[in-house]
Amino acid sequence: MEEDSTGPDAEVGAGAGRGDDQSMRGLVEALARRGELVDIDRPVDPRFELGGVLALLDRGPAVRFTDVKGSALPVVGNVLTDRERIAAALGVPKSGILDALSAAIASRQPTEEVTVAPCQELRFPAADVWREVVTPTFFEKDSGGYITAGMIVAHDPVTGHRNASYARIKPLEETTGFVGIAPNHHLSALARSAATAGRGLPVAVTLGSHPAIQLAACFYLGLGDDELEHAGHLLGEPVRVVRATTSDVLVPADAEVVIEGVLRVDRPVHEGLVSEYHGMYEDYGDGCTLEVTAVTRRADASVQVILPGLAAEHSFLGALPIAAGLRHALRGFGCRATDLAVTLSGGGRVDVVVALPPEQRKQAKRAILGCFAAVSMIKQVTVVDSDVDVWDAEHVQWARTSRMRWERDLVLVPAVPCDRNVPMQQDGTVTKVGMDATAKPGDRAAGNELAVPPRETMDRVHGWLTSDGLGGKVRPTPVVRGALHGAHEDGR
Template identity: 30%
Template sequence: MTDLRNYISQIKKIQGLKTVKTKVSTKYEIAGITAKMDGSHSILFENVKDSDFRVVTNLVGSRKKFAIAVGGNEKNIHERIVSAIKRAKKPKIISRGKFMENKSTDLSCLPVITHFEKESGPFITSSIVYVENPETKKQNSSFHRMMPIDKNHFSIRMVEGRHLHRCFVNAKEHGEDLRVAVTVGVHPAISIAGAYQDEWGKDEINIANSLLNGKLTLSKTPIHGLNVPSNAEIVMEGRILLDRVHPEWMVEMLQTYDHKRSQPVFELDNLYFRNNPIFHDILSGYSEHRLLMGMPIESKLNGELKKFYRQTQKVSMTNGGCNWLHVVVQIKKQKNSDPKKLIKKTFELHRSLKQVTIVDDDIDPNDATSVEYALATRFQADKDIVLFKKVRGSSLDPSSDQKKLQTAKMGIDATRSLSKRPEGFELAKIPKIDQLRLEKYFK
């Protein structure tokens, strides 16, 4: 099965789901509980105040659940994603989706969550927007957060230059509103594909279908004829208005507040939802948000860097770097000059990166203590740092030049010097330590 409910059943079987039957508020309470449980369990809220919808959070807040979502395990996540990108295939179209079981024109029935005290309002954070590319006539799907204005309007966050914004500009130049569909509550594989930024003209939903082993089905929305997942919990059909904007500001994946922006406005034509619907909420700046954004990039870096440098072992977008700004690359070094070449290539592959650290194959890139150990014993600041000044960086970084979108970037070679005594860097080992079971000795 390819819907959200099937995935929830899967994680329930591995004790990865907590169910809350106590009545909860959409204002801060759901967000607070999700933050307290960050990464450990998915949470299904069955009794939401002033709503007939259930709410689920923290769906892929850990690498283990992320692996389940892509049909793999923690060791082959990247292989699954890279393979799905290479072998993306169109889903089948069926006549009627399950989302059409109910219909409304009033958005106020949705349990939109208020997350943080200084945000401009509540936000739908899991909304995936589907639009037709005006040049290729193929669809694009991408994440865009939406803030309710009234019962049939939302502001919609769009990054300039990305696919949806380019489609919006094209429609505006032709004096037209942009026709779109929006889903909330889909299988996480669809969310993961939607978070990936594919090339202009390519449809990320094809990647989702590959992750789901070709079993994903789509259905056309009744008014605008856009293809959306047929098993989506909630579908909104409407238009992004060419001549209306609304102010908003939100918390980004660094857990910091973005600055105030005027964003376009989405106007609802029809709202559709399944019986006993489930609303998916993503807590901005916490583990699910960071993994959804960062893991597809981590997969891309693993694939591309291994092509560039065959001795690349593992690439990890670090938790401390919000799974977006910092990366650690594990290699089997051949020459002392290799790490600096790899640093430059890594920055080229992901423009938002601010720090790249290269370590040897005996250092675990997912272990901050292990990486710091490499810095302490294998790194010399006067020789092993590569600095890039006044270059394009992430718009999310509050320490950067926000007007020019410029930042400073640092590459760190924390590998063993091949010209020094190798025994001086060898990690001492205790034979057969892995076979010892402490419970045998301490009862």
């Protein structure tokens, strides 16, 4: 049976509302205490070497680099690489992550503006930006080095709208950078709005905020909704913000590093090849220009990096907010998902697994179409029963193999307009696929019930193994783990 706890350092959780530091350093310190952080003290080249270390340790410990060539600051990566760490950061059990994120989507809490902030302890001119913030080159054909953990907060002076989201940033000249944003993203809409008034969009690129703030910045909300207000629900207290030194943008006060600037869509720059979440390269053409106006940081700051592509941290930062938003949206379609995963094999973006309770099996196709409607980039949806562990790829594949009749349960929707980053899209469309892998009465004479030991026996044996010091070695098959997980979730 799978343990479901936040571990011995759950005190780093976000929901305590104790006025804790709203940066990532609380979680990093907790990982160090648990032996889940390694320090790399040898000199590391940001061109490929840094990314190579993160790739080789992707599903392992967090990494802190103390000697990155050309970097004035230590660099931290691989922090949010699994759901256990994310649960610890949010102060919830692993099974409660989607509940917490869904509640935050439906709730908002005004930010709290302060005048003195850790993120502004030191201030630097724009010309110092690429000396203060390292931009690693991760993959062989990438067109350059990037800031990959940069949460961009923006304030449109025309509409008053605020936004927090992620985009990749590549250095260009001494005080300028390239920003890659899809045309349909809200940050693009705000930048276009500012351009119609003949001005750039004031922004600030923030690094190292609390994981709750980072996750909230990945929510799919309405245009004009301020993601920082929704992050307050996850934190259990308002996000503390401070006004940028060169604009009216409000930035998370406890961030490690802040790059202030102006985003200009009227100054396009061609990017070249870049690695995407699906693990392949794309050439999106032109992006925007960032004009840097200032840099501020903590006196003892570190620079956060996120290994892009199919890496676990990059995937989970997209997967969990999308999963929470989908489950929230499916309720509006009459589908009560007991669990929902956006899989790592789909880069945490395009492949979804939905678990429905037995009484809702007939809603499987509605759930499939509901996911397609809710998030345009979703390409593939599998619906399973609640006795299947949606986060276990082997168990989900078992359900497809054992509970589907392809001629009846496969849904193909051809030529659907989609986002530019969806794998295999052509001319802006892709065929989407749904799979109803729920058990149907009458499919098998002997029935579809999983063959597993009694729950009471498994609980008792798990207790024996734990008392004998073997609890950490418990690794049941996906079928057993999923069946007991489902029974627990259904309250049986």
